[in-house]
Amino acid sequence: xxxxxxxxxxxxxxxxxxxxxxxxxxxxxxxxxxxxxxxxxxxxxxxxxxxxxxxxxxxxxxxxxxxxxxxxxxxxxxxxxxxxxxxxxxxxxxxxxxxxxxxxxxxxxxxxxxxxxxxxxxxxxxxxxxxxxxxxxx
Numbered sequence: 001x002x003x004x005x006x007x008x009x010x011x012x013x014x015x016x017x018x019x020x021x022x023x024x025x026x027x028x029x030x031x032x033x034x035x036x037x038x039x040x041x042x043x044x045x046x047x048x049x050x051x052x053x054x055x056x057x058x059x060x061x062x063x064x065x066x067x068x069x070x071x072x073x074x075x076x077x078x079x080x081x082x083x084x085x086x087x088x089x090x091x092x093x094x095x096x097x098x099x100x101x102x103x104x105x106x107x108x109x110x111x112x113x114x115x116x117x118x119x120x121x122x123x124x125x126x127x128x129x130x131x132x133x134x135x136x137x138x
Contacts, residue, residue: 007031007060014062022072025079027060042078043096045070047103074099088122102129 007030011023029038035053042051051071058064059071076082077095086093088101105123110116123129 005031007035011060011062014060020072022076022080023059026056026075029079030056030060042071042074043099045074045099045103047100084128086122087126088119098128105129 008024008027011027012019015023026038026042029041035056039053039056040050042056043049044051051074055064055066055071059068059075064071073095077099082095083092084098085091086098086101093101101119101123104110104116105120109120
């Protein structure tokens with residue numbers, strides 16, 4: 001387990017006054033448990049699993065060379081609770097779940113599941129749908 005306050009101190013030193021809420025939430029989570037455990041909870045939007053502890057470390061130190069916006073969005077989805085109404089499901093949905101459905105909607109159609117086809121059409125018609133994957137998803 002990390003020394004209490006170590007991750008938040010590092011993030012504040014690297015980010016200064018521009019510290020995004022997602023990075024602050026990430027640092028607080030890393031101070032509460034290991035970076036590896038926190039990383040395992042931060043899922044990529046493209047469905048390729050979780051980010052690595054290395055990525056988490058680089059984000060805290062503001063030296064991540066990849067698509068930082070994608071990582072921060074995934075961090076916010078995992079660590080800052082947010083839900084909205086999903087028109088396809090007809091009920092509230094988390095950002096993580098929404099991204100999972102969006103990834104499926106961008107992929108090949110699965111005609112074997114009527115629910116998945118319904119969600120594919122609903123996602124593609126939704127204002128939250130991003131039909132172009134982020135740099136990281138390509």
